[in-house]
Every structure is written in structure tokens, then in C-alpha cells.
Amino acid sequence: MSQNVRVLAAKCCFDIIDSGQSMSDALPHAQAQLDNDLDKALLQEICFGVMRYLPQLESATSQLMAKPLVKQLRPLQFLLYVGIYQLKFMRIPDHAAISETVEAARSLKGQSLTKLINAVLRNVQRHPGIFDFEDAPDPVQFNHPGWIISQLQQAYPEQWQDILLANQQKAPLWLRVNSNKITAEDYSAALTAADIEHQQPLVAMPTAIKLNQAQDVTKLPGYVEGWFSVQDGAAQYAATLLDVKNCQHILDACCAPGGKTCHILELAPQAKVTALDKEPKRLIRVEENLARLGLTATVIAADAAEPDTWWQGQLFDRILLDVPCSATGVIRRHPDIRWLRKKADIPVLVAIQQQILQQCWQLLAPGGSLLYATCSVLPAENQQQITAFLQQHADASLQVIPHQPDPTTVGWQILPNEQQLDGFYYALLVKNGKD
Ligand SMILES: C[S@@+](CC[C@H](N)C(=O)[O-])C[C@H]1O[C@@H](n2cnc3c(N)ncnc32)[C@H](O)[C@@H]1O
Structure with missing residues (x-):
């Protein structure tokens, strides 16, 4: 009952x-x-x-x-x-x-x-x-714990209130069209035919479709056929920024539930993708997503910070590190995060991210690129993490991301609700050493 x-x-x-x-x-x-x-x-x-x-x-x-x-x-x-x-x-x-x-x-x-x-x-x-x-x-007026408010005030003296208000909004539903199976134009037409109002607001990425109303995604056109996946527009930049090609060996080191792994393979179906995650249970979702979309990757349960336990000796041309983080950029989607996450978690996460970054950097081929990503808005996990890494690694150079509004910043910080996206951070690093 x-x-x-x-x-x-x-x-x-x-x-x-x-x-x-x-x-x-x-x-x-x-x-x-x-x-x-x-x-x-x-x-x-x-x-x-x-x-x-x-x-x-x-x-x-x-x-x-x-x-x-x-x-x-x-x-x-x-x-x-x-x-x-x-x-x-x-x-x-x-x-x-x-x-x-x-x-x-x-x-x-x-x-x-x-x-x-x-x-x-x-x-x-x-x-x-x-x-x-x-x-x-402030904690009552803005409905957030004091420590998050203080960290945002420090990092964003002009925008902290906007970020807190954005976290109170309901997140829109974004889809990523599987360009392997259908063009964004045809999928948009299928949605229109089904009377589903939508937009393609990201100029550089027409495969990112935002629905005007929440929906049961299993009832959208082409769910069973794998015509689309559910993924926030901000997360959809990852595979695109990596500039993946069919001939490449690619590592997605923190892959579960597999949203970005599948996107990489949609863009480069012949690429040899190693999809790694520490949590074996979460890899079940990766396998399900790959199967639904008809894609293939080598899926491994292992610790990205301990390559000795899983690496086969082949350097990677591309590495995606979508590292575990505070998730402070996705509070609008997961409103419980603000209560579950504690201030003391941040230095612990920063240390894990640093280990994963340092260890995986050694697996990158000269001339290859590594995309560091978080769904955090805290500088300690983002700009400060990458600045420290660059200081310690002379063979790494930071690439400007075409979408970042200021080319002089370390990486691209997207704030929550900017262009209706989740809060996200990207830094693109290239390994020097190949002419
Ligand atoms: C932000 S989520 C990844 C989301 C995924 N990239 C996607 O787009 O669907 C971070 C993942 O890192 C995994 N993780 C945490 N520590 C790890 C480690 N040391 N090695 C590998 N994976 C790790 C977590 O289990 C979690 O699945």
C-alpha cells in the first residue's frame, strides 16, 4: 500500500x-x-x-x-x-x-x-x-551555512549574493543530443513535433538542448534509441574542450556515472577510452549508459591516484579528470549538499584532487592535453589547485579556453545559473615536449 x-x-x-x-x-x-x-x-x-x-x-x-x-x-x-x-x-x-x-x-x-x-x-x-x-x-536570510557564505564572500565580493540566490533556483533540464545517432537539428524537430518546448542556447554547442519544463525523460522521443542523454550544459563542454579524435588513447579517470565518457565516445567512437572509477558500484551505471548508447570503453574499478595498480603502460593522448569535489557549483540541483558538506572536507578534497592530478599527469603523452574539471565554485579546488600544479610542473602549460570571459584567469569558472548552467570549473593543461 x-x-x-x-x-x-x-x-x-x-x-x-x-x-x-x-x-x-x-x-x-x-x-x-x-x-x-x-x-x-x-x-x-x-x-x-x-x-x-x-x-x-x-x-x-x-x-x-x-x-x-x-x-x-x-x-x-x-x-x-x-x-x-x-x-x-x-x-x-x-x-x-x-x-x-x-x-x-x-x-x-x-x-x-x-x-x-x-x-x-x-x-x-x-x-x-x-x-x-x-x-x-546571513545564514538565515540566504539559507546557507555560514562557512559557505564566508568562502563565497571572500572569493566573489561582488557576486556572492547572486550565487546564493542562484542556488535557491530550480535547475533546468538539459539534454545532450547523441550526434552519433541523430543531428541536433533533427532531434529539435522531433521535440517540436511532440510539443515539447525547448531551446539551444549555447551558440558553440547546438547539441545542448534546454527544456522549458521538467519532464519524465524516459518518455521523451528517442530515449530507448539512445538519441540523447541528460547532462547539464556546463558538463557538456568537457568532451568538446578535450578535442577528442578517433585515433587517440583517452583516459577518463573519474568517470562514473559515465556522462562525459559517453560524450567523448559520441564525438570519437573509434577512440580507445579507458574509463576508471574508484567505486565499483557506480561503474554499473557507466556500463548501463554505454550499453544504452551503443558505445564501448574499457571500464576499470581502480584508484586514479595509484596508476601502478591498473595502468598498462600506454601513454594517453587525452586525459579527463572530473575529480571528486565539494559540488558547491551544483547546490541548486542537490540542495542537501550545503548541509552535508562540511568546511573540514575542503582541504581533504583538495589533497585528493592534487594526488589524482599529479599521478595522472605522468600518464599523459608529450603534446597531449589534460582537462581538469570540478563542479565547484571554491578557488581552493580550482584556480589555486591549478596555480600550485603549474608552479611544480615545468612541463605543463595552461591553455586559454575560448569561452572564458577573461583570458588572463587561471581556467574557466562558470558560476551557477550563468547562462542557466551549473557552476563548473575547467582548466586545460598541455604537456610540453613534442615539437
Ligand atoms: C564528479 S564525479 C564524476 C562524474 C563523471 N565524470 C560524469 O560525467 O558522469 C567524480 C567521480 O570520481 C570518483 N572518484 C573519487 N575518487 C577517485 C579516485 N581516487 N580514483 C578514481 N575515481 C575516483 C567518484 O567515485 C565519482 O564517481
Whole structure:
């Protein structure tokens, strides 16, 4: 039998915030307990919303209750956020939002708290002023933890507020047309014929298509045939910037779930691609994606920072390092990241990135190029990482990326929502030594 959506939403938010699960693990697990797609979408909307507005939901609740609900009552505290989010941000009629939330409290063994929950929600309805956060401290006003705000203020004194506001937006759905199977023009025509509004806003990349509305991608034209993949426009630059050719040996060192591996092969189907990832489980998705698109790569589960354990001795002409990172550029797509990621994670990630970069650099042929990529907006993982690398490697030179607005910057930093793209960073390095 299908479960109550609000109960699942409260549990899911509890699993993320109190138990540290990621939304990509917790949400599908909760959605699997629902029968219909509308309920699944409602659950997602509520969970995303609570993650986006958590500090304001906490602050509003604390103004209406003497003490938060703790210990075994914590899921009911999250149920309050679920209720308030519906009242303040969704078009569900107030009476339905309140009665459904109170009903959910009963299922969460909160029989004795139904009066309290009802009273808090009614007070939110009656006192809209409690949701005025104009003069609140930055973490509440902007719904982000203080450490992220400080790092953004330091790195982007002019743009930090825009970045935080962009992180609150819903991300658009981008597709990458598989030029191996269909031209971008023909695919655009197929979408138009199916009445699906879309745009091709990236002048240099017509295969990147942005849909005007979220869709079930499995129902889009050509899903089974492999005519397209889902991939943000920013990520679609990776394979293009690498300038891949059929004759090349190419390493995609952090490949799962395989979005960029498949793009490389769509552009150069005869290339010999080695697709590596440390997580064997995540490689299942890579194999599935390659199979759906009819592409072939050598898929290996191994640590990119330890080539002795997997490298066969053939230098690579191209290397893509889409390294593990803070994911601070994709918060609009993964609103839980801001709560799960901690300040202390950053130096750890920087050290892993540095090791992968240094080790894989040795596998690059003279004259070959290596593209370093992150979905981060933090300079420590991006410009500072590459500047330090260039200082230590005389055989590396940095190429200007044609799209970067300022040719003097170290690499190309795309900020979230710039051209409606995810926040991303690219640095293109060439190995000197071949005439
Ligand atoms: C940003 S994701 C890659 C996304 C992928 N390139 C795509 O486009 O679909 C980073 C990946 O790096 C992998 N990873 C982390 N540390 C690694 C290591 N030391 N060696 C290889 N892979 C690693 C993670 O398992 C994760 O799948």
C-alpha cells in the first residue's frame, strides 16, 4: 500500500540532516514506497524545498515553540518544516496542507502532539511576519551555512549574493543530443513535433538542448534509441574542450556515472577510452549508459591516484579528470549538499584532487592535453589547485579556453545559473615536449 507523502518527506529530511544520508540515496528509497508519479513528484518537491529553506523553517518554528522536538520526536520536528514549507511555498490550499500534516503526525506516533502541530501551523498562517527575514543573519536570510557564505564572500565580493540566490533556483533540464545517432537539428524537430518546448542556447554547442519544463525523460522521443542523454550544459563542454579524435588513447579517470565518457565516445567512437572509477558500484551505471548508447570503453574499478595498480603502460593522448569535489557549483540541483558538506572536507578534497592530478599527469603523452574539471565554485579546488600544479610542473602549460570571459584567469569558472548552467570549473593543461 502507498505510504503517506508527508510522513515520508519528514523521514527523508530526518535521514539527510540528522543521519547524514545524501538526498540521492534517501529520496529514491522513500519514493519507492509510493504508488503514483504525482505523489513521487510531490515528495521530491517537499524534500527539495525543506533543504532549500531549512534555516528559515527552523527560525519560524523556533518563534512559535518554546523548545524544538528532540530525540525520538525529531521526525515530528521535520514534519513541522514539511507543513510550513507547504503553507509558505506551495500552492496547496492551507486547510489541506494543515490537515494532511496533522494526519501525518498520527502516523509518526505523534498522537499527543497533533494539537501542538496544528497550533504551530495555524500560527504560521496567522502571522506572516514571522517569515520576514530581511534583517536576519546571513545564514538565515540566504539559507546557507555560514562557512559557505564566508568562502563565497571572500572569493566573489561582488557576486556572492547572486550565487546564493542562484542556488535557491530550480535547475533546468538539459539534454545532450547523441550526434552519433541523430543531428541536433533533427532531434529539435522531433521535440517540436511532440510539443515539447525547448531551446539551444549555447551558440558553440547546438547539441545542448534546454527544456522549458521538467519532464519524465524516459518518455521523451528517442530515449530507448539512445538519441540523447541528460547532462547539464556546463558538463557538456568537457568532451568538446578535450578535442577528442578517433585515433587517440583517452583516459577518463573519474568517470562514473559515465556522462562525459559517453560524450567523448559520441564525438570519437573509434577512440580507445579507458574509463576508471574508484567505486565499483557506480561503474554499473557507466556500463548501463554505454550499453544504452551503443558505445564501448574499457571500464576499470581502480584508484586514479595509484596508476601502478591498473595502468598498462600506454601513454594517453587525452586525459579527463572530473575529480571528486565539494559540488558547491551544483547546490541548486542537490540542495542537501550545503548541509552535508562540511568546511573540514575542503582541504581533504583538495589533497585528493592534487594526488589524482599529479599521478595522472605522468600518464599523459608529450603534446597531449589534460582537462581538469570540478563542479565547484571554491578557488581552493580550482584556480589555486591549478596555480600550485603549474608552479611544480615545468612541463605543463595552461591553455586559454575560448569561452572564458577573461583570458588572463587561471581556467574557466562558470558560476551557477550563468547562462542557466551549473557552476563548473575547467582548466586545460598541455604537456610540453613534442615539437
Ligand atoms: C564528479 S564525479 C564524476 C562524474 C563523471 N565524470 C560524469 O560525467 O558522469 C567524480 C567521480 O570520481 C570518483 N572518484 C573519487 N575518487 C577517485 C579516485 N581516487 N580514483 C578514481 N575515481 C575516483 C567518484 O567515485 C565519482 O564517481
